[in-house]
Amino acid sequence: MDGDLGRFLRSRRARIRPEDAGLPAHGRRRVSGLRREEVALLAGVSAEYYIRLEQQRVRNVSDEVLDAVARVLRMDGTERAHLRRLLRPPEDRRAPASHVRPGVRMLLDAADSVPAFVLGPRMDVLAWNALADRITGFSAMPEGERNMARQTFLSPRARSLYRDWATVAVEIIAHLRLYAGRHPDDPLLGPLVADLSADPDFARLWEEHRVAEKTFGAKLLRHPELGDLDFAYETLALPGDPDLLVVMYTADPASPTGRTLARLRQDQGLSMRG
Structure with a gap:
């Protein structure tokens, strides 16, 4: 930009x-x-x-x-x-990958003990497993709204869903800024930022120009049905497709959140992988 x-x-x-x-x-x-x-x-x-x-x-x-x-x-x-x-913008300006390989989808399903999903360009949510869907409701969202930035700043439920919304907001923008630096020619990035700028908090934080990798941290949710959930998350870049990130939410099995996940696996017929 x-x-x-x-x-x-x-x-x-x-x-x-x-x-x-x-x-x-x-x-x-x-x-x-x-x-x-x-x-x-x-x-x-x-x-x-x-x-x-x-x-x-x-x-x-x-x-x-x-x-x-x-x-x-x-x-x-x-x-x-x-x-x-x-x-020094990179000379190789290929469009970022937005297709999830079948093997990656199989990997998500195999990781059935934790919520897991794939983030693509501009933080679009491209794929998820059953537990992630139960926690986030991705499948119920219109396809154009399956984007972590849109959900964080434009969804009415976000500020009640994230107990640490301010932290989440900063992380989202810092990652989106980093993506903008890597893909300044992405034709869909400008319209996304314009839409998000309707939110005053986004507009203010965007102008701070923070940049950060999305690597690991905590995600504290207040789920409308499941109550408070305390997750740690890990983010892994896919070899060969560094713009695609696998995000996994984890919890100590003995913790309240871990017990909630165990109950969800049982309810959905998901088995613990040994």
Whole structure:
């Protein structure tokens, strides 16, 4: 998306206090965080060069300069990779995979002891197993609404379903931002973001330009029929199709959530795999 490099760098500057970077904080400041000139000073480049970098008017930026800017702005590994993609879009811009192989569907069904589903481009939900459907109701959703971002921000039930909705919202947007950096030419991404921007929380969080991999964490639900469910989740990228992610919800078998899953498996005729 045009201009994302400058907005990303500005958002990273805004989160760093001058005193944390070893600079005096006295005097009136018109911007939150570091000024562009201060980033340039700390990174060892001219102010003019850094300004042109934020404006994306610099070609062939060296790895040394990128590393220096990333260091000053305290970027983690994911943010550094995102910065490089914004500056150096990949030459191979094939459309992201959106087809789930039959073997992956069989894998979901075989993982019958835990809820599992596949996320595709733009966080579309492409496939799921029976337990995941029981927890999330994917099969009852219209196909165009089977998208984790749409469900999180546009579904009336989301804020009551997720006990930690604010955390979920940040994770969703950070992953969607990461996807945007990897696939800036995706023609369906812009319309999705436009739809989601109708929600004020999405619009505000989207402008923060956070990026993060969707890897693992906790998912705390308040299910309308099953009550409170405390899951851990793991996310696995599919070999050969890195834009397809298998998400699995897990729970200690001895926990209340684990016992609920055991009851659901029994009710649905699903057996525990040894």
